[in-house]
Amino acid sequence: MFRAGKGARLLVALTAAMLALAGCGSDEDQASGDNTGPRDFKLWHYEGPTSAMGVAWNAAIEEFKRSHPNVTVKFEEKGFEQIQKTAQMVLNSNDAPDLMEYNKGNATAGLLSKQGLLTDMSEEVTKRGWDKLLSPSLQTTCKYDERGIMGDGKWFGVPNYAEYVLVFYNKDMFAQHGIQVPTSFDQFVAALDRFKQAGVTPLAVGGAEYPAHQIMYQLALTKADRGWVDRYQRYTGDVDFHDSAWSYGANTLAEWVQKGYIDKASTSSKAEDMGISFISGKAPIMISGTWWFGRLQTEIKNFQWGSFLWPSKMSAGSSGNIWVVPTGSKNKDLAYDFINITMQQQNQALLGNSGGVPIAADPNAVTDPATKTLISDFNTLSKQDGLAFYPDWPAPGYYDVLVSATQKLINGSASPDQVLDEIAKPYQENRANLGG
Incomplete structure (x- = not known):
């Protein structure tokens, strides 16, 4: 067998060391955490x-x-x-x-x-x-x-997580007014009306940020399907902002303001104001996302609360x-x-x-009952192909467009048709720029 001399062995060792150092900089080694510097x-x-x-x-x-x-x-x-x-x-x-x-x-x-x-x-x-x-x-x-x-x-x-828009509710206020958790959209509207008749404004809303236009989108989704969502979100087909879904969303939101389900003053309220209104027990219902869940668990001390799916097959949500x-x-x-x-x-x-x-x-590793409900409801929504993404996603700058338009719907400075025209224009311009 060939045996290298001392000098040759030293050269081999130095060469190997240089190669090892060079290897520390490779993407493969770095990706596996094998780095020393x-x-x-x-x-x-x-x-x-x-x-x-x-x-x-x-x-x-x-x-x-x-x-x-x-x-x-x-x-x-x-x-x-x-x-x-x-x-x-x-x-x-x-x-x-x-x-x-x-x-x-x-x-x-x-x-x-x-x-x-x-x-x-x-x-x-x-x-x-x-x-x-x-x-x-x-x-x-x-x-x-x-x-x-x-x-x-x-x-x-x-x-590494998911989210969706759902309904948070004050269990104590529901019980006080004899209102059951609604399982249909008609029952949900009936609950809003029952609160209003009792002198309670049922919905906490932030009109100056995302919450209000998400509610309008939720309302439109009660008349929508997956094809409608894909046409709007992914440009898979033509979008008519005066179709039955969009028209229902805008008209119903305006109607809810007129009926007193939503306070007109909420046009200047931010999402934080909406959250504080619900957390403090002033409003029995908040329609918003799962991102509030942990905070509600931490900060609500004086009443029992819960959540349920928006009463429709589809809801804003995604990864x-x-x-x-x-x-x-x-x-x-x-x-x-x-x-x-x-x-x-x-x-x-x-x-x-x-x-x-x-x-x-692992579902068995999640022990909190309220969180188990949250995850179970998400699984239900996901399995029925109900994740409809978010209304501001399709076009750059669209978030500000939707906030402004929805504020006008709440304060009554624009009609539903005018609001739909307002949100249609930048959307169609962006689609044209993309060659869609």
Whole structure:
């Protein structure tokens, strides 16, 4: 057998060491966490520390630190509006984070993917098996085509929770007025009327932000189907903003204001004002999203409350906000490792027990009864193909359009037909720009 001399052995050893050092910089080794040099990992998200996602992701940060002892995590909590308004500018600069929570949909993640600001994660998604954890309806908000339209194309984001719009109700006020939990839309309207007849304004609403236009969308969905949603959200066909669904949504919202189910003063109320009204026991009903659930559990002390599905087959909802990896990320491998921790069952169970809707948890690991109901209702909605996404998603800047138009509907400064014309114009312009 050939035996190398001492000098040859030293050369071999030095060569091997150099190759090992070079290997530490490879994407494959970094992606598996096999790196030894000190690095900084910059993470942004906008979930409060006591929210379900905040609790779970803070635990994920601690787990990440344990598994990456030579990495310094630089976490920055941002506001939703802050990231929404500055993402394009930040991601075009040297200040881009390595991983960021971002809003999903054509107008947000889709727009950034089209502009080349987000990393195509398709290969990593398959490699790590994240695609196996997400149902087809949840995958819709992860994939975007070359036009930035969701549903097809490459993976530019990954969620680890889901969300949907539902009805929160004050059990004590329902019992006080002899009102049963409605199981149909007619029963729901009857409950609103019963409260109003008793001198109680039934709905807490935030007209200056998303809640009001989500209610209008919810009303339209009572007359809609999957084809209607896909035409509107994914540009699969023509959209008539004066069809039976949109007309019903706008006219009914205006009617609810006239009947006193919604206070006209809510036109200047923000989402926070709406939440405080319900939390303080002033309003018996709040139509909003599961993102409120953890906070309600923490802050409501003086009455019993519960939730039920919006009484229709469809409701606004989707995957939660998505993890995106900016193109300018300097540590994509670390970003993938962190995402992977949030997808593990231990972290998913923590998210569920903290009031969130996990997408990959063992149901038996979620122990809180109220959360079990929340997750069960989501599963019901998902199984009946009832996730209808959100009304502001189709076009950039559409959120502000919907807020403004719905405010006019509440304060009576525009008719339902005028409001529908107002929201139709920018939508059709955006569709024309996309060549749709």
